[in-house]
Amino acid sequence: MSRYWSEFVHHLEPYVPGEQPKMARLVKLNTNENPYPPSDKVLKAIAGATDEALRLYPDPDASALKQAIADFHGVQASQVFVGNGSDEVLAHLFMGFFRQPQPLLFPDITYSFYKVYCGLYDIDYRTVPLREDFSLALADFDSHNGGIIFPNPNAPTGRLLPLADIEALLQRNTESLVVVDEAYVDFGGESAIALVNRYPNLLVVQTLSKSRSLAGLRIGFAVGQAPLIDGLERIKNSFNSYPLDRLAIAAGVASFEDHAAFEESRQRIIASRDALTAALTERGFRVLPSAANFIFASHPRHAGDALAAALREHGVIVRHFGKPARIAPYLRITIGTEEQNAALLAALDQTL
Ligand code: PMP
16 A cells, blocks of 8 residues: 555645744835724724623624625625635535546746645646736637636736636536635725626635735635526535634624625725835836736846845835746835834835
């Protein structure tokens, strides 16, 4: 008998999460968190939680949160699936829906977790190259596939696809599952949730980690037609896992009750993104057009790794991906508060 178990684990290439530094006072622009606090209503919901929030098991259906999400997006609660962050939602759907005889398709530069799940669940995949300008060409995704997944806006590039391109893909690809990962859509995109009632093979995944400032609570969800959602529930229930704890459910519901706070924080980030894009362009950077809460930028005279290291010396951390070679010159910079963005620019002015 081969030591399959040990070889398998050895061959897994794990996802490398962004650093969560222990040192205080770093300007942390490396993991696309929201620099602004969540709504006061969220903070009150958590502060006001009774002992039951700890003592009792949570609602296994998280039905209050599903209803809040459904109301916000104009769908039925039976069309909403929730999980511990959108990463867990993705884990369930990769395992349950993408282990197909034909390869899963995703862009060659995209969220690096997709490859990790393929390795873990033994999913055959094929990547589709981005265009020269890093835009995503859905027309290049052929119909020989066991599923399609891409983020919109894409990560780590921030580039956005119009909804019409996604609809054209759905019209060509009527059989296999199409998953649109909308972790960053609230910063400038149009959600494909508007299409789910017309396309039974469409699943849209979102998170409360970014635009709703709740990365620490781990809340993600998927919206699709009821049979698809029912499928996801069956997969989840095979683990006897609770989707979310009581505090997360209460906070998630409160977040959807405060539309004004949500709007204010995302508009501030969009405005800062535009200002930061202009300031970096002035300093000679090439900045890709972004519809996310981060920008992807390279400098013609400074290598990406050297720039990231120099910024760190000045107490500013950004994300640098060494691979693939095409993105090695780039930094992925999370949009911070105005003060954080100013600190980044000051550090760059001392470096460039
Ligand atoms: N999808 C994409 C494209 C992301 O960048 C991230 C954040 N790393 C996620 C999903 C997962 O986010 P979360 O698990 O916090 O919902």
